[in-house]
Amino acid sequence: MTTETQSIPNIEIDNKTLVGAVESIDLPVLGLTNINTRIDTGAQTSALHVDHIVVHEDKKHLSFEFHPDFHDIDKTIRCKAEIHARRWVKSSNGERERRYVIKTQAVMNAIEWDIELTLTDRSTMTHLMLLGREALAGQFVVDPGSDFVASTEVNTSK
Secondary structure, eight states: OOOOOOOOOOOEETTEEEEESEEEEEEGGGTEEEEEEEEOTTOSSEEEEOEEEEEOTTSSEEEEEEOSOTTOTTOOEEEEEEOOEEEEEEOTTSOEEEEEEEEEEEEETTEEEEEEEEEEOOTTSSSSEEEOHHHHTTTEEEETTOSOSSSOOOTTOO
C-alpha cells in the first residue's frame, strides 16, 4: 500500500498540536496507513478494529487481521505485534471486555509518538480506530467541531 504524505502546517496552542474530531493516522510498524480515526477525549484507552486474534505459542506475541475498508471485508492486512498487556476495558455501551494491549508507533502528518492500542471488534462503530485520552495527553488539543485539522482526509477507510 503506497502512501502520499501531504504535510500540512501544525497549529499549536500552548505547545500542543490542534487536532480535529477525526484525523488520519498511520501505524507504520503494523504496516497500516491512512486510518480515519475518531479522536475521543471521553475514552481513556485507544482501540483498533481487528479480527481473528491468534496468540503465538510463546504467549508474548499475537497476530490479527485489520480490514482497511469497511465496505470490503475480504480485504485484510495481517499484522503481528508483541503483547504488552491484557486489560479489562469498559466499552462505550457500558460492557466490560478483556482486551489485548499492544504498543506501537503512531504517525499523524509529521508527528510521531508511541501509543498503546487495545484490540477489539469495532465493526458496529463508524471508525476503525479510536484515539483516547492516554494517547492524546500532553501533546494535543481537540477541536470537536472540525475534522482533519492536523492531517489530510483519505477515502480508503471510514
